[in-house]
């Protein structure tokens with residue numbers, strides 16, 4: 001596990017953007033796994049900005065989102081379809097047929113999950129999966145206790161997750177009770193993972209990830225076993241808690257990424 005320490009949120013986003021842009025620029029075709037939440041918003045801004053300035057093309061990119069709320073229509077302002085359109089898709093030259101998210105309003109959610117899982121496999125798997133970190137260690141919407149062998153599935157959201165995400169809704173009652181999420185195994189199967197952790201509120205979760213045991217009670221812990229994972233964390237999230245150990249080393253951001 002490689003950890004890149006960023007001075008602040010902006011630097012974190014710039015560093016992540018640089019990694020993604022490099023991959024997109026050098027690949028003939030590439031499948032990106034994308035995430036929602038507050039953390040990637042700045043990164044998406046950098047990608048859009050780069051697309052406008054440098055004309056980085058996304059014609060050859062396919063995107064697969066981690067999750068979607070059950071019951072929210074794609075045009076609902078709180079759906080992840082809407083979020084992705086607003087923050088990213090609408091601003092890039094991605095081909096609409098290359099954009100995939102789970103369908104949270106499917107009449108057969110189990111079939112939807114199976115199809116989404118097969119879709120990812122049939123499209124050759126995910127090259128680079130972007131992740132945020134829930135305060136309880138969730139990744140995607142895989143809540144504590146989710147099997148490390150899980151594939152795309154429907155989850156009942158933790159109250160703490162609904163509370164955390166209620167900031168995007170008018171009230172907590174409006175936050176859906178369920179979501180579709182890529183499973184732990186789906187995520188782990190990505191060739192490369194980029195985990196973004198920002199803010200003081202995530203310091204506890206980051207510390208547990210780096211120093212705690214690998215347990216299903218803390219889903220993100222399995223990422224320590226992934227052969228190609230980079231964590232980009234800002235100072236606020238790192239705090240004074242991170243120690244070096246055999247598998248973890250802290251590196252400063254590439255100075256070029258500050259430009």
Ligand SMILES: N[C@@H]1[C@@H](O)[C@H](O)[C@@H](COP(=O)(O)O)O[C@@H]1O
Pocket residue numbers: 035036037038039040066067131132133134135139140141161165
């Ligand atoms: N389903 C999303 C996750 O994919 C995200 O990583 C997490 C953290 O969000 P934030 O970045 O807003 O802290 O929240 C949500 O629950």
